[in-house]
Amino acid sequence: MTTSVNGNTALSNLASGYQVREDKEKDPLGREAFLTMLVAQLQNQDPLNPMEGTDFTAQLAQFSQLEATFNTNKTLEEMLKVMQAGSSKDLEAYMGKEILAEVDSIEVSQGKAVGGFYTLEETASVTINIYNEKGEQVRTIPMGQQEAGSYPVSWDARDSGDRQVLDGSYRYDVIAVGPGGISRVQTTVEGTVEGILYANGKAYLQVRGTFVDPASLLKVWEKEAAGPVISPMEYIGREVTAETAGIDFDGKILGTVPGYTLDREDEVLIEIYDSHGNLVKSMYEGTRKGGEFHEISWDGKNTYGTTVDPGVYSYRVLTKGAVADTRVTGDVTGLVYRNGIPYLNMDGHLVASGAVRSVS
Known part of the structure; x- marks a missing residue:
């Protein structure tokens, strides 16, 4: 018992x-x-x-x-x-397709901020506000007067006290003051899916250097064929026009130095980006004359004064209203490989095959 x-x-x-x-x-x-x-x-x-x-x-x-x-x-x-x-395998189906997506987040990984995009419908004075996951505002970035167009969010991943922020996801909004008063700017990005990026344990689509959450996609469609050329090898011996050339850097700028021409005199800001779409450095060039060719005078150092790794870097020319022409035209004499990626050699310029706009 x-x-x-x-x-x-x-x-x-x-x-x-x-x-x-x-x-x-x-x-x-x-x-x-x-x-x-x-x-x-x-x-x-x-x-x-x-x-x-x-x-x-x-x-x-x-x-x-x-x-x-x-x-x-x-x-x-x-x-x-x-x-x-989902998995990265699922995201591979988006590669090469055109997408339209909402974006209001920036990923900070290893101390670098990547992502963020906005579009202005008219000239306005722009201010960008950055928030952490708790909704606390960590930084306000006055961008000044900007013309209508699409812009990436340039943030150095530092807070208002100039302290490095922690890795993670941050939200942003863009406020514009224009002829119609104060408004919140549309934060969408449209473009070709160029790759798959990983940050903080999550996979994103890379579009114009921006992190795009697959859940934020609004539209997906097939990209129209640019022409009969399907391989970089097929450009050899042909004259092509490309939207822009890359900056081939290996301790110094190699080959022909790329640049731009303005349709009229204006102030210029040059932004340098690495192959992952990260902003490396912004350089204020002052006032440049119209109708003249201006070379990109970059010493190969980033914002913190450190020499960057060898590779091909892209650039963007920002003005207060003048049109900057960065196109290059020439005969493709061969291919040059950098980090396993083939670039077209056009009279000393290195051009990504995706930048080609016309073939004669």
Whole structure:
């Protein structure tokens, strides 16, 4: 009889332990109900005809089976979440396609901020506000007067106190003051999916150097074919016109130095980007004359004065209203490989095949 009482007590304690846990976690399989019924059965059994050991063992086996079923269900739920989250393999289907997506976040990884884009419909004075995951404003960036057009968000990943912010996701908004008053600027990006980026354990699409969350896609369509050329090799021996040339840097600028021409005199700001779309440096050039060719005078150093790694860098010319022409035209004499990527060699210029706009 003593053994029976101790067994009841042990099972009661076990049931109590499950009761505490079940208060926090609602169990759809009814483990608590099973234990409660088992304990009640033991407490109310006939002392002259107690439960057989084999019956008791069978009921414990049923409980073990119930426990295994619960764990299996939990594992399947976790697997389903992983499958629903998608993978980089799923994102590969977007490569080379045109997309339109909402963007209001910037990813800071290893101290560098990547992402952010906005479009102005008219000339306005622009201010960018950066917020952390708690919704606290960490930085305000006055951009000054800007013409209508699309712009990336240039942020050095530092807060208002010039302190480096922590890696993670940050939200931004863009406020414009124009002829129509104060308004919140549309933050969308449209362009070709150039690659898949990873930051803080998540995969993103790379569009115009910006991180795009696949969940924010508004439209996806196939890119129209640019022409009959399907391989960089097929450009060799032909005259082509490209939107811009790259800056081939290996301790110094190699080959022909790229540049731009303005349609009229204006102030100029040059932005240098690496192959991942990260802003490397902004250089104020002052006022430049129109109708003249101006070379990109870059010393190969980033914003912090450190010499950058060898590679091909792109640039962008910003003005207060003048049109900057960065096109290059010439014969393709061969291919030059940098970090495994083929570039067209056009009279000493290195040109990405994706920058080609026409072929004669």
